Amino acid sequence: MKSKTHVSAENGRQDLRITRTFDLPVESLFRAYVEPALLEQWMGTRVLKLENRPHGGWQIETRDAQGNVVFRANGVIHAFVPNRKITRTFEMEDSPFAVQLEFLEFESLTEATSRLDIHIVFRSVDYRDQLLQMPFAYGINMAHNRLQEVAGALQ
Amino acid sequence: MDLRRDVYQAIADPTRRAILVLVAAQALSAGAIASNFDTARPTVSRHLKILTECGLLTQEQTGREVYYHLNPQKIREIADFIEPFRKMWDDRFNRLEAIMKAQQAT
Numbered sequence: 027m028k029s030k031t032h033v034s035a036e037n038g039r040q041d042l043r044i045t046r047t048f049d050l051p052v053e054s055l056f057r058a059y060v061e062p063a064l065l066e067q068w069m070g071t072r073v074l075k076l077e078n079r080p081h082g083g084w085q086i087e088t089r090d091a092q093g094n095v096v097f098r099a100n101g102v103i104h105a106f107v108p109n110r111k112i113t114r115t116f117e118m119e120d121s122p123f124a125v126q127l128e129f130l131e132f133e134s135l136t137e138a139t140s141r142l143d144i145h146i147v148f149r150s151v152d153y154r155d156q157l158l159q160m161p162f163a164y165g166i167n168m169a170h171n172r173l174q175e176v177a178g179a180l181q
Numbered sequence: 182m183d184l185r186r187d188v189y190q191a192i193a194d195p196t197r198r199a200i201l202v203l204v205a206a207q208a209l210s211a212g213a214i215a216s217n218f219d220t221a222r223p224t225v226s227r228h229l230k231i232l233t234e235c236g237l238l239t240q241e242q243t244g245r246e247v248y249y250h251l252n253p254q255k256i257r258e259i260a261d262f263i264e265p266f267r268k269m270w271d272d273r274f275n276r277l278e279a280i281m282k283a284q285q286a287t
Contacts, residue, residue, distance in 0.1 A: 031270050033270065046274045048274070048277070048281075049278060050278060050281050054281045054284070058277045058280065067276070156205060
Protein backbone atom coordinates (compact mmCIF):
# COMPACT_ATOMS: atom_id res chain seq x y z
CA MET A 27 0.00 0.00 0.00
CA LYS A 28 1.30 3.44 -0.93
CA SER A 29 2.02 5.46 2.16
CA LYS A 30 -0.10 8.56 2.51
CA THR A 31 1.34 9.85 5.76
CA HIS A 32 4.01 12.52 5.64
CA VAL A 33 6.17 13.69 8.55
CA SER A 34 8.28 16.81 8.30
CA ALA A 35 10.78 17.69 11.02
CA GLU A 36 13.23 20.40 9.98
CA ASN A 37 16.67 20.51 11.57
CA GLY A 38 17.05 22.76 14.57
CA ARG A 39 13.33 23.31 15.15
CA GLN A 40 11.31 22.24 18.17
CA ASP A 41 8.22 21.28 16.23
CA LEU A 42 7.11 18.76 13.63
CA ARG A 43 4.18 18.24 11.27
CA ILE A 44 2.29 15.07 10.41
CA THR A 45 -0.04 15.27 7.41
CA ARG A 46 -2.27 12.63 5.93
CA THR A 47 -5.06 12.50 3.36
CA PHE A 48 -7.93 10.07 3.92
CA ASP A 49 -10.47 8.47 1.59
CA LEU A 50 -13.10 9.54 4.11
CA PRO A 51 -15.46 12.50 4.45
CA VAL A 52 -14.15 14.92 7.08
CA GLU A 53 -17.13 14.11 9.37
CA SER A 54 -16.09 10.46 9.39
CA LEU A 55 -12.43 11.30 10.07
CA PHE A 56 -13.42 13.58 12.95
CA ARG A 57 -15.71 10.90 14.47
CA ALA A 58 -12.72 8.56 14.69
CA TYR A 59 -11.11 11.14 17.00
CA VAL A 60 -14.05 11.85 19.30
CA GLU A 61 -15.82 8.51 19.85
CA PRO A 62 -13.87 6.50 22.45
CA ALA A 63 -14.87 3.10 21.01
CA LEU A 64 -13.52 4.09 17.59
CA LEU A 65 -10.40 5.80 18.93
CA GLU A 66 -9.58 2.67 20.95
CA GLN A 67 -9.71 0.53 17.82
CA TRP A 68 -7.33 2.50 15.63
CA MET A 69 -4.99 3.73 18.37
CA GLY A 70 -4.76 0.26 19.91
CA THR A 71 -5.14 1.70 23.39
CA ARG A 72 -7.81 2.06 26.10
CA VAL A 73 -9.56 5.38 26.56
CA LEU A 74 -9.99 6.22 30.25
CA LYS A 75 -11.35 9.71 29.72
CA LEU A 76 -12.22 11.83 26.69
CA GLU A 77 -14.03 15.11 27.32
CA ASN A 78 -14.52 16.67 23.89
CA ARG A 79 -14.81 20.33 24.86
CA PRO A 80 -12.57 23.28 25.72
CA HIS A 81 -10.96 22.64 29.17
CA GLY A 82 -11.93 18.97 28.93
CA GLY A 83 -9.42 16.28 29.92
CA TRP A 84 -8.36 13.08 28.23
CA GLN A 85 -6.38 10.02 29.31
CA ILE A 86 -5.40 6.81 27.53
CA GLU A 87 -3.49 3.70 28.59
CA THR A 88 -2.09 0.50 27.13
CA ARG A 89 -1.62 -2.72 29.10
CA ASP A 90 0.40 -5.81 28.23
CA ALA A 91 -1.01 -9.34 28.17
CA GLN A 92 -0.36 -9.66 31.92
CA GLY A 93 -2.39 -6.53 32.63
CA ASN A 94 0.55 -4.27 33.51
CA VAL A 95 0.28 -0.67 32.35
CA VAL A 96 3.03 -0.15 29.76
CA PHE A 97 1.95 3.25 28.50
CA ARG A 98 -0.28 5.99 29.85
CA ALA A 99 -0.74 9.52 28.55
CA ASN A 100 -3.03 12.43 29.34
CA GLY A 101 -3.74 16.02 28.46
CA VAL A 102 -6.22 18.87 28.29
CA ILE A 103 -8.29 19.98 25.33
CA HIS A 104 -7.96 23.71 24.67
CA ALA A 105 -10.01 24.17 21.51
CA PHE A 106 -12.68 21.91 20.08
CA VAL A 107 -14.48 22.79 16.83
CA PRO A 108 -16.35 19.81 15.30
CA ASN A 109 -14.99 18.74 11.90
CA ARG A 110 -12.45 21.60 11.99
CA LYS A 111 -9.94 21.49 14.82
CA ILE A 112 -8.75 20.14 18.15
CA THR A 113 -6.01 21.87 20.11
CA ARG A 114 -4.71 19.86 23.06
CA THR A 115 -1.75 19.02 25.24
CA PHE A 116 -0.15 15.56 25.36
CA GLU A 117 1.99 14.18 28.16
CA MET A 118 3.34 10.68 28.69
CA GLU A 119 3.09 9.65 32.33
CA ASP A 120 6.21 8.25 34.07
CA SER A 121 8.52 9.36 31.27
CA PRO A 122 11.34 11.90 31.08
CA PHE A 123 9.58 13.70 28.21
CA ALA A 124 7.93 17.06 28.81
CA VAL A 125 4.36 17.91 27.87
CA GLN A 126 3.81 18.82 24.22
CA LEU A 127 1.26 21.04 22.46
CA GLU A 128 -0.71 19.60 19.53
CA PHE A 129 -2.75 21.45 16.90
CA LEU A 130 -4.98 19.11 14.89
CA GLU A 131 -6.65 20.63 11.82
CA PHE A 132 -9.25 18.70 9.86
CA GLU A 133 -10.03 19.81 6.33
CA SER A 134 -12.59 18.64 3.81
CA LEU A 135 -11.04 18.14 0.34
CA THR A 136 -14.02 16.64 -1.52
CA GLU A 137 -17.24 14.98 -0.33
CA ALA A 138 -15.35 11.73 0.06
CA THR A 139 -11.82 12.82 0.98
CA SER A 140 -10.24 14.86 3.77
CA ARG A 141 -6.91 15.91 5.20
CA LEU A 142 -5.53 15.97 8.72
CA ASP A 143 -2.65 18.28 9.63
CA ILE A 144 -1.05 17.75 13.05
CA HIS A 145 1.40 20.34 14.28
CA ILE A 146 3.28 19.30 17.45
CA VAL A 147 5.36 21.77 19.47
CA PHE A 148 7.94 20.36 21.91
CA ARG A 149 9.60 22.01 24.89
CA SER A 150 12.99 22.12 23.14
CA VAL A 151 14.82 21.02 20.00
CA ASP A 152 16.58 18.35 22.07
CA TYR A 153 13.32 16.90 23.35
CA ARG A 154 11.97 16.63 19.83
CA ASP A 155 15.11 15.00 18.46
CA GLN A 156 15.39 12.61 21.39
CA LEU A 157 11.83 11.45 20.80
CA LEU A 158 12.44 10.97 17.10
CA GLN A 159 15.75 9.20 17.65
CA MET A 160 14.24 6.85 20.17
CA PRO A 161 10.88 5.93 18.74
CA PHE A 162 10.76 2.99 21.14
CA ALA A 163 10.54 5.47 24.01
CA TYR A 164 7.44 6.95 22.41
CA GLY A 165 4.81 4.52 23.61
CA ILE A 166 7.35 2.29 25.27
CA ASN A 167 5.48 -0.87 24.23
CA MET A 168 6.28 -0.38 20.55
CA ALA A 169 9.47 -2.39 20.54
CA HIS A 170 7.55 -5.25 22.13
CA ASN A 171 4.81 -5.10 19.53
CA ARG A 172 7.40 -5.02 16.80
CA LEU A 173 9.14 -8.06 18.23
CA GLN A 174 5.85 -9.89 18.54
CA GLU A 175 5.15 -9.12 14.88
CA VAL A 176 8.56 -10.39 13.87
CA ALA A 177 8.22 -13.46 16.05
CA GLY A 178 4.74 -14.08 14.71
CA ALA A 179 5.98 -13.91 11.13
CA LEU A 180 8.68 -16.48 11.88
CA GLN A 181 6.26 -19.08 13.21
CA MET B 182 21.78 -21.79 21.30
CA ASP B 183 24.11 -18.98 20.44
CA LEU B 184 21.93 -16.05 19.38
CA ARG B 185 23.67 -13.21 17.64
CA ARG B 186 23.31 -9.99 19.55
CA ASP B 187 21.16 -7.66 17.54
CA VAL B 188 19.72 -4.26 18.34
CA TYR B 189 16.10 -5.41 18.37
CA GLN B 190 16.91 -8.02 20.95
CA ALA B 191 18.73 -5.32 22.91
CA ILE B 192 15.83 -2.86 22.98
CA ALA B 193 13.23 -5.54 23.71
CA ASP B 194 14.09 -5.23 27.41
CA PRO B 195 12.55 -2.30 29.35
CA THR B 196 15.61 -1.88 31.64
CA ARG B 197 17.90 -1.65 28.63
CA ARG B 198 15.64 0.92 26.99
CA ALA B 199 15.71 2.92 30.24
CA ILE B 200 19.53 2.71 30.25
CA LEU B 201 19.65 4.10 26.69
CA VAL B 202 17.39 7.01 27.66
CA LEU B 203 19.67 7.73 30.67
CA VAL B 204 22.91 7.62 28.70
CA ALA B 205 21.39 9.70 25.88
CA ALA B 206 21.51 12.68 28.24
CA GLN B 207 25.18 12.20 29.24
CA ALA B 208 27.99 9.63 29.38
CA LEU B 209 27.81 7.72 32.68
CA SER B 210 29.89 5.20 34.64
CA ALA B 211 28.49 1.72 35.30
CA GLY B 212 28.02 2.66 38.97
CA ALA B 213 26.10 5.83 38.13
CA ILE B 214 23.85 3.87 35.77
CA ALA B 215 23.26 1.10 38.33
CA SER B 216 22.29 3.66 41.00
CA ASN B 217 19.19 4.48 38.93
CA PHE B 218 17.81 0.96 39.23
CA ASP B 219 16.65 -1.31 42.05
CA THR B 220 18.08 -4.24 40.10
CA ALA B 221 21.28 -5.88 41.40
CA ARG B 222 24.52 -4.41 40.06
CA PRO B 223 25.57 -7.61 38.20
CA THR B 224 22.22 -7.57 36.37
CA VAL B 225 22.84 -3.99 35.24
CA SER B 226 26.37 -5.01 34.18
CA ARG B 227 24.90 -7.77 32.07
CA HIS B 228 22.55 -5.28 30.39
CA LEU B 229 25.51 -2.96 29.71
CA LYS B 230 27.44 -5.85 28.19
CA ILE B 231 24.59 -6.67 25.81
CA LEU B 232 24.12 -3.02 24.80
CA THR B 233 27.87 -2.70 24.19
CA GLU B 234 28.09 -5.95 22.22
CA CYS B 235 25.42 -4.86 19.79
CA GLY B 236 27.06 -1.44 19.40
CA LEU B 237 24.36 0.75 20.98
CA LEU B 238 26.81 1.81 23.72
CA THR B 239 30.53 2.50 23.48
CA GLN B 240 32.97 2.30 26.41
CA GLU B 241 35.62 4.85 27.33
CA GLN B 242 38.19 4.27 30.05
CA THR B 243 38.67 7.43 32.18
CA GLY B 244 41.02 6.80 35.11
CA ARG B 245 39.63 3.85 37.07
CA GLU B 246 36.13 4.25 35.71
CA VAL B 247 34.63 3.03 32.45
CA TYR B 248 32.15 5.50 30.98
CA TYR B 249 29.34 4.47 28.67
CA HIS B 250 28.34 6.65 25.71
CA LEU B 251 25.39 6.32 23.39
CA ASN B 252 26.44 5.46 19.83
CA PRO B 253 24.20 7.78 17.78
CA GLN B 254 25.14 6.12 14.52
CA LYS B 255 23.86 2.76 15.70
CA ILE B 256 20.72 4.36 17.11
CA ARG B 257 20.11 5.94 13.70
CA GLU B 258 20.54 2.54 12.12
CA ILE B 259 17.48 1.26 13.95
CA ALA B 260 15.72 4.58 13.95
CA ASP B 261 16.65 6.20 10.64
CA PHE B 262 15.37 9.20 12.54
CA ILE B 263 11.85 9.89 11.35
CA GLU B 264 10.96 6.67 9.57
CA PRO B 265 9.79 4.54 12.54
CA PHE B 266 7.79 7.49 13.86
CA ARG B 267 6.22 8.04 10.44
CA LYS B 268 5.54 4.32 10.08
CA MET B 269 3.80 4.25 13.47
CA TRP B 270 1.41 7.03 12.41
CA ASP B 271 0.92 5.57 8.94
CA ASP B 272 -0.12 2.22 10.46
CA ARG B 273 -2.52 3.95 12.86
CA PHE B 274 -4.08 6.09 10.12
CA ASN B 275 -4.45 3.07 7.80
CA ARG B 276 -6.38 1.38 10.61
CA LEU B 277 -8.48 4.51 11.16
CA GLU B 278 -9.37 4.62 7.46
CA ALA B 279 -10.30 0.94 7.33
CA ILE B 280 -12.45 1.15 10.48
CA MET B 281 -14.30 4.25 9.35
CA LYS B 282 -14.91 2.82 5.87
CA ALA B 283 -16.48 -0.22 7.51
CA GLN B 284 -18.63 2.13 9.63
CA GLN B 285 -19.85 3.94 6.50
CA ALA B 286 -20.73 0.68 4.81
CA THR B 287 -23.12 -0.35 7.59
